[in-house]
Amino acid sequence: MPxxxxxxxxxxxxxxxxxxxxxxxxxxxxxxxxTLGCEVLKNxxxxxxxxxxxxxxxxxxxxxxxxxxxxxxxxxxxxxxxxAKNVLLELNPDVAGEAVTAFRDDGAFWKQFSLVVVSNQFCxxxxxxxxLWKWQVPLMVVNSVGFYGSLRVFAAELxxxxxxxxxxxxxxxxxxxWPELQRYVDAISLPALDLVDHAHVxxxxxxxxxxxxxxxxxxxxxxxxxxxxxxFKEGIAxxxxxxxxxxxxxEARDVSWRAxxxxxxxxxxxxxxxxxxxxxxxxxxRNRIFWVLVSALRLFQKEAGTLxxxxxxxxxxxxxxxxxxxxxxxxxxxxxxxxxxxxxxxAVLLSLEEGGEVSDEVAETFCKNxxxxxxxxxxxxxxxxxxxxxxxxxxxxxxxxxxxYEDEGLANLYVYLSLLANTHHxxxxxxxxxxxxxxxxxxEVLGSVxxxxxxxxxLQEVVRAQNREFHNTSSLMGGMAGQEALKVLMAQYRVxxxxxxxxxxxxxxxxxxx
Amino acid sequence: xxxxAERSESSILPYITxxxxxxxxxxxxxxxxxxxxxxxxxxVIGAGGLGCEILKDLALSGFKSxxxxxxxxxxxxxxxxxxxxxxxxxxASKAETAANFVMARVAGVTINAHCCRIQDMTHAYxxxxxxxxxxxxxxxxxxxxxxxxxxxxxxxxxxxxxxxPLIDGGTExxxxxxxxxxxxxxxxYECSLDTLGVRTVYPVCTIxxxxxxxxxxxxxxxxxxxxxxxGDVKFDADDPLAVDWMYATALTRxxxxxxxxxxxxxxxxxxxxxxxxxxxxxxxxxxxxxSEAFKLVTGCTASLENFMMYSGDDxxxxxxxxxxRKENCAVCGYDSKTFTAQRWWTLQDFVDHIAEQNEVQMxxxxxxxxxxxxxxxxxxxxxxxxxxxxxxxxxxxxxxxTEEVAITDPQLPISVRCKIVFxxxxxxxxxxxx
Ligand SMILES: [Zn+2]
Numbered sequence: 001m002p003x004x005x006x007x008x009x010x011x012x013x014x015x016x017x018x019x020x021x022x023x024x025x026x027x028x029x030x031x032x033x034x035t036l037g038c039e040v041l042k043n044x045x046x047x048x049x050x051x052x053x054x055x056x057x058x059x060x061x062x063x064x065x066x067x068x069x070x071x072x073x074x075x076x077x078x079x080x081x082x083x084a085k086n087v088l089l090e091l092n093p094d095v096a097g098e099a100v101t102a103f104r105d106d107g108a109f110w111k112q113f114s115l116v117v118v119s120n121q122f123c124x125x126x127x128x129x130x131x132l133w134k135w136q137v138p139l140m141v142v143n144s145v146g147f148y149g150s151l152r153v154f155a156a157e158l159x160x161x162x163x164x165x166x167x168x169x170x171x172x173x174x175x176x177x178w179p180e181l182q183r184y185v186d187a188i189s190l191p192a193l194d195l196v197d198h199a200h201v202x203x204x205x206x207x208x209x210x211x212x213x214x215x216x217x218x219x220x221x222x223x224x225x226x227x228x229x230x231x232f233k234e235g236i237a238x239x240x241x242x243x244x245x246x247x248x249x250x251e252a253r254d255v256s257w258r259a260x261x262x263x264x265x266x267x268x269x270x271x272x273x274x275x276x277x278x279x280x281x282x283x284x285x286r287n288r289i290f291w292v293l294v295s296a297l298r299l300f301q302k303e304a305g306t307l308x309x310x311x312x313x314x315x316x317x318x319x320x321x322x323x324x325x326x327x328x329x330x331x332x333x334x335x336x337x338x339x340x341x342x343x344x345x346x347a348v349l350l351s352l353e354e355g356g357e358v359s360d361e362v363a364e365t366f367c368k369n370x371x372x373x374x375x376x377x378x379x380x381x382x383x384x385x386x387x388x389x390x391x392x393x394x395x396x397x398x399x400x401x402x403x404x405y406e407d408e409g410l411a412n413l414y415v416y417l418s419l420l421a422n423t424h425h426x427x428x429x430x431x432x433x434x435x436x437x438x439x440x441x442x443x444e445v446l447g448s449v450x451x452x453x454x455x456x457x458x459l460q461e462v463v464r465a466q467n468r469e470f471h472n473t474s475s476l477m478g479g480m481a482g483q484e485a486l487k488v489l490m491a492q493y494r495v496x497x498x499x500x501x502x503x504x505x506x507x508x509x510x511x512x513x514x
Numbered sequence: 515x516x517x518x519a520e521r522s523e524s525s526i527l528p529y530i531t532x533x534x535x536x537x538x539x540x541x542x543x544x545x546x547x548x549x550x551x552x553x554x555x556x557x558v559i560g561a562g563g564l565g566c567e568i569l570k571d572l573a574l575s576g577f578k579s580x581x582x583x584x585x586x587x588x589x590x591x592x593x594x595x596x597x598x599x600x601x602x603x604x605x606a607s608k609a610e611t612a613a614n615f616v617m618a619r620v621a622g623v624t625i626n627a628h629c630c631r632i633q634d635m636t637h638a639y640x641x642x643x644x645x646x647x648x649x650x651x652x653x654x655x656x657x658x659x660x661x662x663x664x665x666x667x668x669x670x671x672x673x674x675x676x677x678x679p680l681i682d683g684g685t686e687x688x689x690x691x692x693x694x695x696x697x698x699x700x701x702x703y704e705c706s707l708d709t710l711g712v713r714t715v716y717p718v719c720t721i722x723x724x725x726x727x728x729x730x731x732x733x734x735x736x737x738x739x740x741x742x743x744x745g746d747v748k749f750d751a752d753d754p755l756a757v758d759w760m761y762a763t764a765l766t767r768x769x770x771x772x773x774x775x776x777x778x779x780x781x782x783x784x785x786x787x788x789x790x791x792x793x794x795x796x797x798x799x800x801x802x803x804x805s806e807a808f809k810l811v812t813g814c815t816a817s818l819e820n821f822m823m824y825s826g827d828d829x830x831x832x833x834x835x836x837x838x839r840k841e842n843c844a845v846c847g848y849d850s851k852t853f854t855a856q857r858w859w860t861l862q863d864f865v866d867h868i869a870e871q872n873e874v875q876m877x878x879x880x881x882x883x884x885x886x887x888x889x890x891x892x893x894x895x896x897x898x899x900x901x902x903x904x905x906x907x908x909x910x911x912x913x914x915x916t917e918e919v920a921i922t923d924p925q926l927p928i929s930v931r932c933k934i935v936f937x938x939x940x941x942x943x944x945x946x947x948x
Contacts, residue, residue, distance in 0.1 A: 005779070006590045006591060007590055007591065007594055008594050009594075009788075010594055010788070010789075010790055010791040010792070011593045011594055011791070011792050012597070012780075013780075013783065013788065013790040014687055014688070014790045014792065035525075038799065042793070042797075043793045043794040043797055046593075046594055046595055046597055046793040047526060047595075047792060048594070062521075062522040062524065063522060063524050063525070065521045065522060066521055066523060066524045066525040066526075067525035068574075068621070069570050069572055069573075069574060069619060070603050072619065073519065073521060073621060074517055074518075090600070091597050092593075093601075102642075119531040147815070149806070150847055151830075164827055165828075166827070166828060170855055177893070187593060192813050200724065210617060220914075226645040231787065242692050258805055267557065282704055282880065284828065315726055315727050316726075317725075318724065318726060319724045320724050320725055320771045320772075320773075323724075323726040323851055324726070324771065324772045324773065411856035433742055457535040457536065458535075460534065460535040461535055461536060462527050464529075464532050464534045464535075465528055466528050468524060468525050468528060469525055470526065470528075470529075470805075471526075471571060471574040471575060471801075472526055472575060472801045472802075473523060473801070473805070473806050474799035475567065475570075475800070475801035475804075476797065476798050476802060476805070479792075479793075479794040479795065479796075479797030479801065480794070480795060480798055480826070481794070481796070482793070482794040482797075483688070483794040483826045483830070484830070486794070493828070494689075494825050494827070494828045495829070495830065496550055496829045497831055500829075500830050502832075503534050504534075504551075504802075505815050505816070506816075506834070507692075507805075507806075507818045507822045507832070507833055507834045508832065509828065509831075509832040510828065511829060
């Protein structure tokens with residue numbers, strides 16, 4: 001089905017047609033069509049996932065109607081899965097939906113999903129979690145009780161090529177210009193230019209020239225200390241005929257730090273390349289092509305001593321001809337690198353005894369983003385890990401509460417712990433939770449760890465909520481969970497890794513890796 | 515006719531019937547709180563991406579009497595997030611369609627829809643409300659609403675009911691914010707105007723002489739070529755033929771300069787200043803705003819102090835902090851601001867400079883001192899009479915550092931008062947002519 005570019009215009013500007021295609025072919029399962037669950041699905045149906053399935057054996061009650069906009073009052077007594085499915089389908093005719101009113105435990109059923117979202121208490125969660133982990137189906141567990149909410153992502157491995165970094169590194173190679181770029185720079189003689197041309201030399205040219213001169217005077221070294229960097233910067237200002245009027249030289253001076261940066265492969269990417277030796281054979285199916293590409297990147301780096309050039313030239317003060325020429329030089333080099341990279345991809349595929357190659361578009365996207373690849377690997381444990389326990393214990397020792405941040409971090413952890421206790425209580429007991437009940441649950445969750453005295457307040461707040469959803473918290477958590485779900489489905493952006501808590505009373509949040 | 519039973523209120527009752535560990539010690543839960551929640555009148559500004567969420571959230575938070583103002587009609591590109599609208603609603607009023615949808619879904623809620631501009635309503639109209647929730651995409655409309663609510667407080671200083679809290683939400687792509695403003699008490703919208711980023715403006719000389727990006731080519735078509743070809747005819751981004759012309763003109767320009775990347779979608783993005791928008795950010799920000807509305811009206815727990823920013827592209831991030839009031843705020847402050855001007859500047863230079871300043875942001879500034887009008891846009895006769903001042907030196911018109919200048923804009927009920935300090939030389943530095 002072709003993408004409806006008019007309807008999806010405002011989101012295509014974020015994740016482009018590649019992201020949209022991934023969404024359109026995804027199938028999401030929601031377990032529990034409570035308010036939070038329906039809000040998550042709403043946020044996935046609107047942007048256009050392919051299909052959803054709701055698993056829910058409950059029937060619509062007055063309590064459901066109190067907070068859930070995606071149940072009609074006339075559906076009282078009907079199956080929640082069925083009622084919610086019908087309302088949610090009205091939101092977007094591109095999306096298919098199904099309702100399942102009895103719990104299923106066969107692998108064939110669960111393996112069809114790109115992602116499973118479990119909303120609030122669910123007794124079978126433990127066993128389902130184990131199995132989804134084994135079947136390599138990503139799972140998100142969301143909770144909303146009163147003003148508090150939490151979100152956990154369970155996936156052995158999540159990857160993103162297009163991680164959309166807030167500040168892209170830029171890949172100008174000012175310190176290591178390749179021969180074509182160096183020749184172009186050398187061919188420009190600044191003193192020979194007239195006034196107008198001199199004021200339009202792109203800063204890339206200015207900085208490469210300045211660095212070459214600097215190296216002549218400094219035994220081949222680049223500016224390193226802050227004193228040297230300052231001198232280098234002042235030197236650029238002196239290259240201008242009039243620094244007050246030549247915008248290109250002002251710009252060159254302002255970004256002179258770019259020339260002082262060493263072009264090298266980020267440590268995180270080195271780690272991924274090392275990891276690719278084993279991951280190539282062990283990764284979940286959905287990530288296989290990612291690891292094929294990283295393996296090829298490793299071979300490229302081994303051969304070329306550097307990563308493929310991204311080929312992106314930022315805008316800079318310049319006349320059109322110089323800028324376009326410079327852009328051509330960067331793009332040509334990126335194209336050469338890409339061809340070389342594709343050969344390595346073919347070699348990797350051949351080593352897997354399957355042959356074939358990747359498309360030019362895939363190779364281009366990968367090479368452009370090779371410096372900012374994202375991988376999150378996590379565990380399927382429920383326990384608070386040692387780090388969290390340490391924070392908790394530290395909170396009780398004298399003097400630990402002085403730093404305001406630490407205090408806040410602790411308070412957020414108390415909220416998370418209180419939600420865990422609430423879930424534990426309602427999964428194991430039928431009665432409404434009292435404060436002593438929740439203390440008991442905390443003991444069961446934390447094991448031997450000493451219970452912090454300050455936990456009292458957040459536990460009381462949870463008792464007050466009576467295990468009910470407050471619409472605004474569910475809507476907010478539905479937005480956040482929907483967002484993380486989209487990232488998982490599109491394999492774009494950096495997904496939560498892996499535990500998040502929301503305190504709607506203080507309008508604060510926190511996250512940890514468990 | 516059958517009356518549909520109202521929904522249970524069990525989801526909000528825990529906060530109405532019991533106090534909590536984080537509640538104000540003075541909080542007295544009970545029927546009175548519930549009655550006040552039911553009878554409070556809430557005004558929602560905007561029935562777009564945020565507005566749809568806000569109306570849903572308020573209706574399920576116990577609010578029963580809501581007004582919504584939005585002058586827009588529904589467009590196809592709204593359907594990826596504005597979930598109260600369907601394809602057959604395209605062209606209809608957002609405010610009316612949204613109000614009818616929510617009233618049909620949640621029995622017992624009354625929503626009065628107004629398909630008009632906020633500027634069309636009087637102070638008396640705004641004074642009816644307990645609080646205002648803003649879900650707008652325009653800075654100008656927010657400033658107008660903020661200034662109006664601050665004015666109502668000033669005009670009725672003896673009446674505590676004149677303090678109408680303003681809860682403001684904003685989103686852009688994966689980012690957003692929610693804030694609570696108590697007019698005259700806490701920092702107002704104008705107090706933090708300087709923290710807002712200003713829209714990228716491409717220099718005219720780049721557009722005219724040295725285009726490098728596809729965006730430069732589109733700006734050339736829209737800023738320079740459109741008025742040259744069509745004179746006073748205003749460009750209408752909803753007219754496909756006009757967009758085709760713009761796209762073709764930009765494309766020709768790009769080909770001439772060997773610039774890649776001009777597409778119809780990019781053309782529209784630049785000429786309409788399209789901001790990416792998705793359902794989930796609106797959901798997060800609207801819910802944060804309505805949570806605060808519920809807290810403020812019931813008093814069940816402390817409210818946000820006073821700003822929360824949200825960012826969702828790199829994991830999930832929120833940051834909450836308190837904006838402070840500014841003594842020289844043009845709306846709620848008493849002091850005037852100070853701006854620095856070069857001695858060689860003409861009044862025109864100053865007007866161009868000041869219009870772009872983060873803490874002014876006025877498209878059509880008029881300037882006056884107590885002694886004389888420096889430059890007024892309206893009425894026509896005064897514009898004509900003051901126009902010669904534009905080419906005069908500013909330092910000959912205004913006293914250095916002592917004389918107060920008032921800057922106003924017909925779009926805003928705001929007067930920015932400032933003093934001008936002169937610096938630099940009398941002569942303009944020589945520029946390379948490009
Ligand atoms: Zn103010």
